[in-house]
Amino acid sequence: MSGKSLLEKVWERHKVKTLPSGQDQLFIGLHLIHEVTSPQAFGMLKEKGLGVKYPGRTFATADHIIPTDKLHRPFVDTLAEEMLQALENNTREHGILFFGPDSGKQGIVHVIGPEQGLTQPGMTIACGDSHTATHGAFGAIAFGVGTSQVRDILATQTMAISRPKVRKIQVSGKLGAGVGAKDIILAIIGRLGVNGGLGYAYEYGGDTIDALSMEERMTICNMSIEGGARVGYVNPDETTYQWLKGRPYIANFERMKAFGEEMRSDGNAHYDDTVLFAADEIKPMITWGITPGQVAAVDEKLPEIHDLPEKERETAARAYQHMGFSPGETMEGKKIDVVFIGSCTNGRLSDLREVAQVVKKGRVAKDVTAFVVPGSQIVAKEAEAEGLDKILIDAGFQWRSAGCSMCLGMNADQLKGRQLSASTSNRNFIGRQGSPTGRTLLMSPRMAAAAALAGEITDIRKM
Amino acid sequence: MSESIKNFCGKGIAVRGNDIDTDRIIPARYMKCVTFSGLGAYAFYDERFDGAGKSKGHSFDDMRWAGHPVLLSNANFGCGSSREHAPQALKDYGIRAIVAESFAEIFAGNCSSLGIPAVTLSAADMKDLQTCVENSPQTEISIDMENMTIQTVGKTWKAAMPETYRQALLDGSWDSTAVLASSMPEIEKTAGSLPYMVL
Ligand code: SF4
Numbered sequence: 001m002s003g004k005s006l007l008e009k010v011w012e013r014h015k016v017k018t019l020p021s022g023q024d025q026l027f028i029g030l031h032l033i034h035e036v037t038s039p040q041a042f043g044m045l046k047e048k049g050l051g052v053k054y055p056g057r058t059f060a061t062a063d064h065i066i067p068t069d070k071l072h073r074p075f076v077d078t079l080a081e082e083m084l085q086a087l088e089n090n091t092r093e094h095g096i097l098f099f100g101p102d103s104g105k106q107g108i109v110h111v112i113g114p115e116q117g118l119t120q121p122g123m124t125i126a127c128g129d130s131h132t133a134t135h136g137a138f139g140a141i142a143f144g145v146g147t148s149q150v151r152d153i154l155a156t157q158t159m160a161i162s163r164p165k166v167r168k169i170q171v172s173g174k175l176g177a178g179v180g181a182k183d184i185i186l187a188i189i190g191r192l193g194v195n196g197g198l199g200y201a202y203e204y205g206g207d208t209i210d211a212l213s214m215e216e217r218m219t220i221c222n223m224s225i226e227g228g229a230r231v232g233y234v235n236p237d238e239t240t241y242q243w244l245k246g247r248p249y250i251a252n253f254e255r256m257k258a259f260g261e262e263m264r265s266d267g268n269a270h271y272d273d274t275v276l277f278a279a280d281e282i283k284p285m286i287t288w289g290i291t292p293g294q295v296a297a298v299d300e301k302l303p304e305i306h307d308l309p310e311k312e313r314e315t316a317a318r319a320y321q322h323m324g325f326s327p328g329e330t331m332e333g334k335k336i337d338v339v340f341i342g343s344c345t346n347g348r349l350s351d352l353r354e355v356a357q358v359v360k361k362g363r364v365a366k367d368v369t370a371f372v373v374p375g376s377q378i379v380a381k382e383a384e385a386e387g388l389d390k391i392l393i394d395a396g397f398q399w400r401s402a403g404c405s406m407c408l409g410m411n412a413d414q415l416k417g418r419q420l421s422a423s424t425s426n427r428n429f430i431g432r433q434g435s436p437t438g439r440t441l442l443m444s445p446r447m448a449a450a451a452a453l454a455g456e457i458t459d460i461r462k463m
Numbered sequence: 464m465s466e467s468i469k470n471f472c473g474k475g476i477a478v479r480g481n482d483i484d485t486d487r488i489i490p491a492r493y494m495k496c497v498t499f500s501g502l503g504a505y506a507f508y509d510e511r512f513d514g515a516g517k518s519k520g521h522s523f524d525d526m527r528w529a530g531h532p533v534l535l536s537n538a539n540f541g542c543g544s545s546r547e548h549a550p551q552a553l554k555d556y557g558i559r560a561i562v563a564e565s566f567a568e569i570f571a572g573n574c575s576s577l578g579i580p581a582v583t584l585s586a587a588d589m590k591d592l593q594t595c596v597e598n599s600p601q602t603e604i605s606i607d608m609e610n611m612t613i614q615t616v617g618k619t620w621k622a623a624m625p626e627t628y629r630q631a632l633l634d635g636s637w638d639s640t641a642v643l644a645s646s647m648p649e650i651e652k653t654a655g656s657l658p659y660m661v662l
Contacts, residue, residue: 016646016653021631025643027653029660037546039497048640054654065495079495086497120659130545130569144569146547147499148576148639156643158650161572162627194482195539198568228542230568259658291482291542311538311586315482408491408544429486429543436490436509 003266005166006122006235007201010141010263014124016158023160029123030140031058031153032109033096035065036410037128039086041150042094050155055095057157059118060087062100063108064410068373068400071101080411094154107376107402110134110222110344114214115378117247121236121260126153131344131426133224136233137217138240139260141201143230164201164231165272171208173279178460180354181216182346182424182444184208186285186295188220188277189227194293197229200272203265204234208279214243215350222345223426226292236260284460286331287428287442289319294428298447298459302327322430323439324418331441331457337419339370339452340433341397341445343407346424347375351445352383356391358449361463364396365455371413372397373405397452409434422451465638468578471560472605473532475596476522478507483536484543485570489552491544502548503555523556527600532559535593538586541570550574560606562613562622564589575628578637580606584613588620608632 004012016025033041038060045051052058065080075081084101091098099105099112106112110131113119119135125142126132128150135142149159171184189196202224209217217234224232234240241257244250283297294316296302304327305313305320320326325334341347341355352374364370372392374380380402383389389399406413407425414434415421421433421440428440441457450458493505511521522528534553540563541549550573553561560580574581584592595615596602605614606622608629613620631637654660 013657014653016649019636019642020634021636022627023631025646025650027650027657029657036494037548040499040547040551043498044640050640050644053650064491077495083495083497123659128545128547130543144545146545146569146573146576147551148547148573152640152643155640156647156650157654158643158646160631160639160643162625194542195565198565225569228567255658291484311481314480318480408486410491410495427486427543429484431490431509432486434492436514 002270003268005203005265005269005271006139006233006263007141007166007203007231010122010124011163019160021160023162025158026124026161027158028126028153029057030118030125032113032125032127033058033060033150034109034129035062035083035087037147038150039083039090040147041154042090044151045154052094052096052154054157058096058154060091060096060098061106061109061112062087064404064408066101066403067411068403068405068413071401104377107379108344108347108404111347111375111379114138114218115376117244117249120244120256121240122263126159130225131222133230133232134218134222134344136221136224136231137214139233139236139263141231141233144225165199166203167200167273167275168203168205168271169275169277170206171204171277171279172206173208175208175279175282178284178446179282180444180446181212181219183282183285185220185223186287186292186442187282189223189292190285190295192227192275194226194291195228197224197227200229201231201233202227202229204232209234210237213350214239215348219345223292226426235264284444284447286447286457288323288325288331289316290322290428290430291315292426292428292442294319296331298332298457299330302329304328332459334420334457336368336422336451336456338415338421339368339448340406340421340423340425341371341448342373342375342405343425344375345426346445347373347379349379349382351424352388354445355449356388358446358463359392359395359453362395362453364452368452368455370397370452371400371406373400374402376402406433408432422448422457424448465578465635467635468580468632469609470605470607471580472603473559474600475533475535475602475604476528476531477535477593477596478522479537479593481538482542483540485541485546485549486543488541488549489546494546494548499548499551500555502552503557506552506556530557532557533604534558534561535589535596536561536563537589538564540566542567545569547573550577550579554579562592571625571628575631575637576639578632580608580624580632582606582613582622582624584620584622592620
């Protein structure tokens, strides 16, 4: 008999019942909310005359609309101010803890959950945000939900959902110099496609993944949704437990670890599918199009439309038109206008260290606007304690305060016109960075740092 | 219980293309709001209007199709962010059912919880149906949720959708809060059995 995967075990422990529709009613151990997708849910609760069932299991932060230059209230942007006030009122009224801008702990929801030790192995985690899979790095089953589910979780701490299948993504071998977690996940999405994960949870494993730090595992799990998988996770191990040890919400370390060990996938677990990747074949990756699946190695020729599978051709043609690139070119040497270092994919301390390491070698190129936006106020503080802010500012970067910033341009940090942006975030959709005609290239923090210095896309391996 | 949705009948509006993501359905800058009402005005905003706010002739603004309730699109519709603002914007605009070749998972779930049937057709059938609606805007499309078919005059196509969503629409349990809340004792039992819930 085959064993069980972590997903199966966690699901069984959290399943309340099977609903008449055939979906499962799943208990949610940790619910995270932010200002964009929660006010409507609280509105719906009010309409139905319902309260919050377990207010102690929901935590709030503000990240998407937060300005990153001046935090003085009221915000200049009255709509942003209104959204923040709604969150303040809703959390106060229902007794939910809010990591607000004055708390010193505010930040991107997927950065602060782990940072506070709220995210733990074997938990189910939901948030009205599609990058919730980030928390899967700790061996949690974490997924993004819509506002109607936010309402359901507030009211009942459960939601209706079908259990996904599990695909094991096994990465083995040693990564080459200059290649990291971001390149791994971009390579995975490039091979399996933006739809490849539909209906699946991705379990990332293999000796390459085992050797990664927690931050790197988060970068990989974060972009599961870009590959179509709503859930992505890594089995918890010593790296996980040690990283969590001593964090504010780890009430009982031994119990947390024991539960993680119990939930780990069995050695002979059943998987619905398995895909293998060789780490030494992965190069520094960069997107060239308008979906995260339109990705190539930095020195690879961009594909001819007729060489692509039929169903990808239309989007590829649109991508070439929007980006102004042509088949047969390589990304190396493309002049960039903006560099954005940050987001829930790559806005953690280790990312800022990597960037600072590269940046020490020079200065931001003339005509390039370069932003560093730490993922949380704590990340900012830690980086400042190490003097990273100084290195970056001296090199010509703008050092901003924590938030989503230019990952999606809901605050003042936006591309202008057709600007080309080298970004460490996770989405390159048309208009994503705030300008309808703006253009986004996704890449690792090191590659983005190199681009900032050179003023153009550069192969980090040559630096 | 919410209302049971066994079939839906209405005219179609085609928005052709694969991988239409939620940033295109509702650009993030229009998500600065604390309620969903009024979002319809911004559905597909950047595809409908140029920088000066002038219409680019998108089907949502074309008198031949504007306001029709059955949206027809292609593969991987609604990919990207989990924002419920996307289906809410479409709903506010007047969309009541969506037919596509395939849907992104979170988007399909969001549609289900709003009682919007999100039904799939094969790529070839979809092209047929889109062409039909483009040539004859007044075509009535009938979606039969019980038999999982889509009909126009003289034509019937085999449609599909995840069984759980279909059941929830048929038995009126798509507005899930009441259904979930009816199991409070079981919820508390599950909570009590989880080690991390014990303080
Ligand atoms: S950083 Fe970007 S992807 Fe992450 S939560 Fe914020 S907006 Fe979403």
